Amino acid sequence: MADRPRFGPAGVPPLFRFLGAQTPDVPKLLREEGLDAFEYQAVRWGQKPQMKREDAERLGAEARSNDVLLSMHGSYYVNLSGKQEVVEASKRRVIACAEAAQWMGAYVVVFHMGFYGRLEKSFAFKNCVTALKDIAATMSSLGIRGVKLGPETMGRVFQVGTLDEILTICEEVEQTQLVIDWSHMHARYQGKFRKVEDFRAVVEEVERRLGTEAARNMHCHFSKIEFTDMGERRHHTLDEARYGPNFEMLAEVIAEFKMRPVMICETPILDIDAMKMRDTLRKVMEKQSVLS
DSSP: OOSSOEEEEBSOOHHHHHTTOOGGGHHHHHHHTTOOEEEEEOTTOOSSOSSOHHHHHHHHHHHHHTTOEEEEEOOSOOOTTSOHHHHHHHHHHHHHHHHHHHHHTOSEEEEOOOBOTTSOHHHHHHHHHHHHHHHHHHHHHTTOOSOEEEEBOOSBTTBSOOHHHHHHHHHHSTTBOOEEEHHHHHHHTTSOOSSHHHHHHHHHHHHHHHOHHHHHTOEEEEOEEEEETTEEEEEEOTTOTTSBOOHHHHHHHHHHTTOOOEEEEOSSSHHHHHHHHHHHHHHHHHHHHHHO
16 A cells, blocks of 8 residues: 555666666666656466566565565466366466565556456356455465455456456455556547546545545556557557547546555556656646645
């Protein structure tokens, strides 16, 4: 849970890689840019942690010393509503990520739940809920208690992950963290966020169903996004005016509700746009403070 709005990249920024930085170097480099969150990308992982425990612990130590809050994006190879063998393998992938997340001190593992496939949507969703409850129980039995499960709102119409589905999971499954990907929702609903009121409506719905603290402490992803009639197509930078959504509108709602979200940037220029979002929120908060 963040103590203030925090901003950071989804993965190692391109410039850091160009400079030869290794993963444990990232928190210090982010701090030098005035950023204070980092989402480690475990998106290609299999059914066992694909990093050494000592490397994870070193990253965690660097993050703590530089006041950078860690999260993890889990494996893309997860489908909790597939065939039984696929579901079981998916569970192991999520648990492997959670185990390594605990080593490094990441507070949440974000992941995609899967696909409706040929199943009726409500049935596919129930399969996911059942699998998530199994994962939560296994994590508890393994002593993984400092890491939350973060199923994410998804950007394509054939993926499990509507806002209602994510909120229902947070209501029904222990050890979960609300994860709102604003760009995904914008794409899934064909340009959902066109005015401040559209963002406000989501926060109000979260507050109604999960409470004020859940609304204030969202884990968020943000970028400009391109979409088709099937939903998400490609992420874009914040300066590409032809695409939405507009972060300044979300910033107004963050300030209005006194939110302290973790904002993870997923544009092609990860840290650069994370800093732009940070600065935009600061300007909005200063403006609201003057007006109040």
